[in-house]
Amino acid sequence: MLEQLKETVCKDNKALPKNGLVLWTSGNVSAKDPETEYVVIKPSGIHFDDLTPDNMIVVDLAGNIIEGELTPSVDTESHLYVYNHCPEVLGITHTHSPYATAFSIAGEPLPIYTTTSAAVFGREIPLSKVAAVGEKAIGAEIVRCYRETSCPAILLRNHGVFTVGKSATNSLKNAVILEETAQSVYFARMLNAGIQPLDTSYTDEVFDFYQNNYGQK
């Protein structure tokens, strides 16, 4: 069932440690199959080296396990909340990547200082409120921020990062570029506390250019 999607989700989860976004067993990537509306997600507390397409978990949008012998990620309910409220989202990545998480602790949204972040995110990465304990509250806070800003990356206050995308791999890319952005901005802020974000007229232009010119057709 959903063999190709399980392979993609497995590969994208394994890309998390490879890209320096997670340690140990934390962090996860999921995808929603647009036809069946089933969601494929990582099992809970399993090391990334031990993930295979076969131990990915398939759940429906209500959280019922459709396939898989292991307990799904503890964050499954947050992912489902987003898929249920944002039908255009087909992939979600969650990490505690260190530089982005630092901004979430420091309590600041991440402004756009680079052409790369302008090209990928368009505008400032929003910062959520501290979510109440429990996975539904986290999901609701992500949806609120995403609805308000249309930004596919959210700094979850005192927690970490959620990114969404039009596929699992697209959400993963957003998580990679977010951490790269947070890292450069962190260093730049240390060198010069007074740096100013790029003008939105400029970042809008960069965003449009990149969306229309990057990658293979």
Added chain:
Amino acid sequence: MLEQLKETVCKDNKALPKNGLVLWTSGNVSAKDPETEYVVIKPSGIHFDDLTPDNMIVVDLAGNIIEGELTPSVDTESHLYVYNHCPEVLGITHTHSPYATAFSIAGEPLPIYTTTSAAVFGREIPLSKVAAVGEKAIGAEIVRCYRETSCPAILLRNHGVFTVGKSATNSLKNAVILEETAQSVYFARMLNAGIQPLDTSYTDEVFDFYQNNYGQK
């Protein structure tokens, strides 16, 4: 003798450099077998690449070598002190991981700013006093801090990190998450010197939720 435990301890020691927690030959993981009360530990000054289940050392709680041809870790006596005084501890990890060690040099306990550290540690990571020279003094200082705080991770002043756990692998996980936590908090503090720890009512709730919902049953 204790073949499975030697395999686990060997694997967990090799995970130290893989997770960026140690360099060269420093750092070590041990486990206590609850039946025999023998302790399995790494040999002293051997490179992690050269560790095998067969060159792990088995000692009793008095420090007598039961099996193994090499000299055990120079830190063996510290580990034994903890096992002797805290029978519930079945695994210990010791590292000089850079961010956590930085807090131990700076002379501060590490407050809880993230849901991850709340979930895993429950509350502030304590800072020990400078231990007198010698392995017993280090063991005693770890036991004092652990008894006073119940926190499974200790910042050993001007030295590094000791973590305990209900298995070698559990203590290793605590060491990984501690370094990840210290890293994010370090960056956050640089961005905003005035950040405040999360409320203990909130961190208690996160801790309870996570202890009951994470991983496989």
Added chain:
Amino acid sequence: MLEQLKETVCKDNKALPKNGLVLWTSGNVSAKDPETEYVVIKPSGIHFDDLTPDNMIVVDLAGNIIEGELTPSVDTESHLYVYNHCPEVLGITHTHSPYATAFSIAGEPLPIYTTTSAAVFGREIPLSKVAAVGEKAIGAEIVRCYRETSCPAILLRNHGVFTVGKSATNSLKNAVILEETAQSVYFARMLNAGIQPLDTSYTDEVFDFYQNNYGQK
């Protein structure tokens, strides 16, 4: 066609993630063949692991695709602008390496504080202006800075790094040493905000010594 150059350019592109200069699919290395004046460059949006000599793209100096089935890098026009205006340049590397990019955001050229950067770059690494959107504007800004300073490395304001060289591999080396330099200088500036660059009489002497004594003949 240009089999050896495609192999070199492929290998040099794969060296970008290996040296910590890029993440995901961003960044690229190209080379100009001095005889045909064709340029070999990476395809757009392809993962570095998936690059092979066979999927490198060959274009002429006007941007016409001579060989290759994929869309060339979105940055091809910037590379071509430089090759068209600086015939002595035979290799170009572009990255968003984090420390160098931080200086480009902070808005500072990178002075020479180390013998290594003196030996490789001779003098201060220049900082460009913010380039207008579009690849030609980026190319023009690189050429302006390179013409004015003769420095083979440019900090592209709020964007990243362009380095040129007498081969693809030489431009790659310049990008590696630039990031290493930016990293050390960043840490040094944090330790001591008042550090002074080395005297140019000294850096000139280091540059001459190194250019005449390093490597194989």
Added chain:
Amino acid sequence: MLEQLKETVCKDNKALPKNGLVLWTSGNVSAKDPETEYVVIKPSGIHFDDLTPDNMIVVDLAGNIIEGELTPSVDTESHLYVYNHCPEVLGITHTHSPYATAFSIAGEPLPIYTTTSAAVFGREIPLSKVAAVGEKAIGAEIVRCYRETSCPAILLRNHGVFTVGKSATNSLKNAVILEETAQSVYFARMLNAGIQPLDTSYTDEVFDFYQNNYGQK
């Protein structure tokens, strides 16, 4: 000729990038054979992946090439100066490791804040003066600092690190621990600018304990 020593020196050179101490082709490890007084050193400008025991260079203490087809490291004369003036030194490592180099740029010796640095180095890591251009001047500055302090690690002002040892591998270990130390101290200084070094009575005791208890007999 000196097959075993060439193998060791080759392996120790390859350990430089593995331990994050060097990038590209910079940095080098050498050893002196106590019987023949020949020195084995890395060739100049060759990538670490391409080093083999067979392309190591053997020179005598006057710098004559005894064996090897490539040009020896540009730093050979500095190494030879140290071997000629300090007969007890049998191994030398040179790197531009980023945190240690940062202290050399910032213009500070590195005080002892951790038990590890006390155990390995005994006391403060000295900072050299800026050496005049040329390898002999560098060698002379290293010897001056080493003679004055007996510390096997030297911060070479605005340049990088030289460490000596009783073997190539021992000098390499000193270079690894120096960088680890510099990293932790850097982070600690950022957290708390007022931290004080450990008392020398304490660091002397740690040094003695460690020298007599660590590793295999």
